Amino acid sequence: MADDLIHAILNDGIINYSYENKFESKNKRPCPLLNLTIADRKSTRKFQFVWYSKYKWITGSQVRNKPYCFYCLLLRGDKTWSHEVMSNMKNFKRKAIKHAISERHLIYQEQFQLLEEQILKEHFLSNSLFKGTSIDVQNDLIACITDVVNTKIRNDLKSAKFVSIQADVTTHVSYKSQMSIILRYVVDKNIEERFIGFFDVSKDKSAVGLSNILLAEITNWNINDKIICQTYDGVAVMAGKQNGVQAIIKKSIQKPYLFTAMPIN
Template sequence: MCEGDSRLQRHYEAQLVFKGTSSTIQNELLDCMYEVYREEIAKQVDNTSFVAVQADETTDVSCKSQMVIVLRYIMPDLTVTERFLEFVEVKDKTGVGLSNSIKAVLEPLKLKEKLIAQTYDGAAVMSGNVRGVQTVMKETYPNAQFVHCYAHQLNLTLQQLCSARMSILKVFFADLTAFSTFFSGAPKRVAALAEATQRRIPRPPAVRWNFKSRTVNAVWETRDALLQCMKHIREQPGWDAVTISEAYGLSKKLRDRAFMQLLEFFSLLMPEVDVLYNTLQKRSIDAPGINSALCRFKENVQKMRQKTDALAATAHDGTDEPGRRVSSTAPVMKEACDTVISQVEQRFSQSDHLIAAKLVDSSFFPQHVLSFPTPELDCAVKLWPALGNKEKLNSELTTLYRHSELHTGNTALSLLKSIHENNLEETFAETVILVKIIVTTPMTTSESERNFSTLKRIKTFTRNTMGQPRLNALAMLSIESQLIQQLQDFIPKVIDTFCQRKDRRAAFLFK
């Protein structure tokens, strides 16, 4: 074979390789992409002072347990980033098994001293003080302080509200759930409601406690249409006896004065909870931000408590039969407000991380000028060993509180940027360490839950016909697409990695 024929043969072989018909080549290319991405993450981690890890676990469509691991750190340009690291198939769901899976992923990054926080949900296997993940992780990473996801803590607060001591509240939420149950999985009933409201009704969500906010708002906004729908079901032929009976019971609830007053009250309270929940879900949220959001939330709930007497005196048209005794709902509304406020204070205000974060929360600086926050400083030094010089930190913070021009922003990150812009990193060295730790510490596992949405899309699209390496590469390309596009040398590095992995029939490298 002449030299020209040999060159054409190699060109033909190269074309066959990249036709996309070989699953082996596809997997190798995806594996190379993921390898290049991991190298970039390792480089970024090396250039940052502190790193935090958050993890969460779910079961995918193939009934496999997948745990996602996410890193949070500050970039050199003082922006906070949360990066997807890996999906891990979990077979041992004990605290030791889960922690070993996390350690195996983190070990190549060498985060022995840098890992300052670990954030999980409140499950016993994750947060347990004996053999929970957070306890086992501290054996290898002693500086990794555990943070219970504050979004999950808010969920627990709402659960406490729904199971309040007063029976009227328990009955109210049980009756509220009955509306979701009535329409769930019943297209004919949904069609009847759509006809009554003259608009398309989306499929009702599954009946779970965290949908109560949406259910309250939906029932309150469509109360007149719901009454008309229940009347239609009772009077028109073609409906079974069970549906007619349930419709009659729900229509009685919509005519009950106490139920409607509580419905109106919670239609005002739940949006406040939604605002706080959405604030906790932000990627940029830090401890000072949570403190500010909690103060606003408690103030709004307290104002609502003052309006309960007026709400309890409201008489809704068509409610209650004449002469029927009407019980006052004002005490119930007040106890609901008190329960929310007390639970929020118990689960949030007593957290060491939030207490220590008041040191760099600009909203507290006027108070700190008058009285230095010694308890907060003691808490921070005890919590984070990286703060080695307590006296120097005390002196720096005292100076910082007196110079209002350095803390014009509302977040800890804005304070860090202000110190950097004024070239005061050496002057406020201990304060910079404190601020970086607080900003790096994740307050929620919301990024992990967002990654699970990507996992679901990938598994559904590919019908689960993939292995774990391909899953991680595809998830990386979807979740971190913006980062990949910013890396100008990403494709050349992937090609070099692919070519150097092993000897191939086609010639890819030329000297």
């Protein structure tokens, strides 16, 4: 019977089941009605379907017509309830309760609940495709994250009425000069401050060179009409009133109310 999961697992051997297979099976506990007669001292009763509700760990194979412990079966726990066929079905309820409170079963019950985290740990330890050390994979991941963050910023900027731009030039550990650019705006009454990137300015640190990058980013983020303030440090290339970055941006943006803020060095 192809749809008898328990029979299939026992046939294949659980050792051949990957963590992914186990995780897929986690929420598919088979609960077939078994044609079993349970003989206790006082009475003879049939296997009751309601026991699947009472004992969340019990599963069954219709082909084998046997009950098993789903946790112990998937995680190779107590053999009596997972691999070895019970010698007899006498005192079934007493055996079930004894198993349910046994230390071995409780350990596998906990592991079953945490099957997803196990899977993740195993995946990272054994997966040959994703080691997290590949430069290509790392760059792909960074590109994906950047895309998500940038989409969020673009959506915010659409609803923001005004935007302030802030820039500073620093030297990277590799001795490259880079300009960082930050946008500030208000969305839903909250002040947002977003870093939009480092830009290599090693080849041209002139006011014109830096301004070109800033203007390109202002256009890129489609905020030409929203810029009301620019903030830089006080060095001449940035702050120069005639030819500094702030002056060039002012002329280019052509906003009468555009002002410049510069922290005191």
